[in-house]
Amino acid sequence: MRGRVFGSVRSRATLAATLVVAVALVAAGTAVLLSLRSNLVGEAGTEAEHTARAVATDIAIKRPDQPLSVDKDEPVQVVDENDKLLAASEDLERISGTGTDAVRPQPQTSPGGGGSGEDSDDDADDDLALEPGEISDHTTFTNGTATLDGETDDYRFAKVHVEVEGRGTLTVYAGAPLSAEQGAVRTALTVMLIGFPLLLGVVSAVTWLVTRRALRPVEGIRSEMAAITASEDLTRRVPVPDTHDEVAHLALTTNETLAALQTSVDRQRRFVADASHELRSPIASLRTQLEVGAAHPELLDLDGAVVDTVRLQGLAADLLLLARLDAGERPGDTRFDLGALAREEAEGRAGVTVQAQAVAVAGTRGQVGRVLTNLLDNAQRHARSAVTVTVRRDESGGAGGARGGGEGAWAVVAVADDGDGVAEADQERIFERFVRLDEARSRDDGGAGLGLAIARDVAVxxxxxxxxxxxxxxxxxxxxRLPQAQ
Incomplete structure (x- = not known):
């Protein structure tokens, strides 16, 4: 199935490229044929006009009593104002596309009126002012056929008017063969009909090979991803080609995703292992006490059972909150006073002093209160005698990003104790889940090392x-630091 998908991609790319080239070739070929035909027809028209004007010049210099004759190898007709044929080529057998289809001259019974006549074609308006012996500057072109000496061809005819003394306005039709134009067009068309399919075949083959080569790294990425999925080995990575193109960027992004997924899975596994370990102790202790109490009621330690139950309840609540945070639970938009919340969380705690301004923030009040509770619990466990809580505004910034507040507008809660502090090497490590420093373990009241991790996750x-x-x-x-609410 996957191979067919990649094949279809190559097929679509090849088909698209072939169609584009085919359209371009048809358009270019049509333009070439039209241009070639136009140029050759124009040359034939120029040749026909040259012949017509040469015949018109011969007629113009003849005396009125001299007979008209045409000594040309091309089809030529000379007609009067009534379209009566006065002269024609000797070998002319048939003609069409001119003013008359006659091929045998007729004697002129009534000479023209010295140029005062009018063309029967109604297109001699430009020649009404011609003087005797003058040839019109206006030339009209038509297409037709003619048979000379038994051979029939297509011709380009030129029509020229000439004023002849004693005969009036005569019209000369002279043709030039279009066989060269037709032969050249047929040759060009034949070359195109043969060459275009060959060229399209070359384009298709090259596109197929190039697309196959371009998709080869994608197939490598796909096959490696399939192997990773089958083996569930997230330490493997897909190959990155040396092309520095979009495929290479895809491979790099895929490897980054695999690395992030591996980190997430490893973290989840550690979390499950640590949670199982932390839950085992209170559950085992509680079970032991209950079993002893069931067998010997007088030995039941109710206070110890309650402590273990409370510890187990707190750990379960921490794990549930971390699960919700990992699932991407978004904080609410409730507006509340952070200073008042700090005083509320510190109330009743021995050795804790609070100096709090009224600062409004937005979010989930219960989660922020949980952060303050965790910070106060941690501070009291490590303090010698005193814990100080201050809540203030900070307009100078100092943290990246702002949620609901303007840039640089922050609410800051500082929780300080007079204990031994945290070594610089451990200042980031203490925010990891289930991490407790050696000193903390000796002074711990049963914490699982989740309080500071939860506090940072909620803050972020x-x-x-x-x-x-x-x-x-x-x-x-x-x-x-939390952004102030607007």
Missing amino acids: RHGGTLTVSRAPAGGALFEL
Whole structure:
């Protein structure tokens, strides 16, 4: 099926190229034939006009009493104002396309009136003012046939008026053969009918081969992707051609997608493994206590069971929130006071002081409150005695992007403690999921290492940032930046 798809692509490309070339060849061939025919017909007309004017000159210089005669190899007729044939070529047997089809001269019984007559064709208006012996400058051309000495051909006839004293206005028809024009057109047409199909065949073959070569890297990409799908080995990559064209860009983009997919799958696997490990401990502890209580009710540790249940509930809530964030859940557009939310989250916590301005932000209030809760829990676990929370406006910017606010308008929450702080090498690592520093593990109350990861994910989803640095008192300083709401 896939091979047929690529074949159809080549077929369509070849057909399109062949049709375009065919249309171009037909148009060019038609233009050439028309131009050739026009030039040759024009040459025949010029030759016929030259013959007609030569005959008209001979007639003009004859005396009125001299008989008219034509000594030409081409078909020539001389007629008077009444279309009576006065002279014609000796070998002329048949003629058409002129003023008369007569081929045998008739004696002129009534001479013309010295140029005062009028052409019967109604096209001699330009010759009414001709003087005796004068030849008209106007020439009319027609096409017809003539038979000379038993041979019939097509001719281009020229029609010229001449004023003859004693005979009036005479009309000379002289023809030039169109056989050269017809032969040249037939030859050109024959060459085109033979050459055009050959040229189209060459174009089709070249297009087929070029398209096949151009699609060969695409087939390589497709086959490698099929192999990756079959093997489920995301470490493999598709070949990148050295063409530096769109196909190479496609291969690079495909490899980037595979790398991102591999990272996502690896992260998901680590997440599942870590979550399973974290859930195993509270579940096992809770099961042990319940089994002991079932067998020996007097030994049941209710307080421990409640603690393990609460820990398990919190971990399940964290995992559920991370799953929603990974699924791309978009924050809401609810407007709320970040300063008031910070005071609410800090209320009742020992050793926590709050200095908060009223700053409006937009988003999901519950998720932002979860960030503040996680930051406060982390600070209290590591502080020696005091935790300080400040909420302020920052009009100078300092974070990329803004959601719902103007550029540089930020709400900043700073949570500082007086503990030992976070080493510079670990300032990004602590935001990874299920990561707990050695010191944190020794002081941990049962956290799974998800609080800071959740806090940063929520901050990013709300168009903000979450960073850590050293506080003035020497401990850790976490800064949450969210765009102010308009």
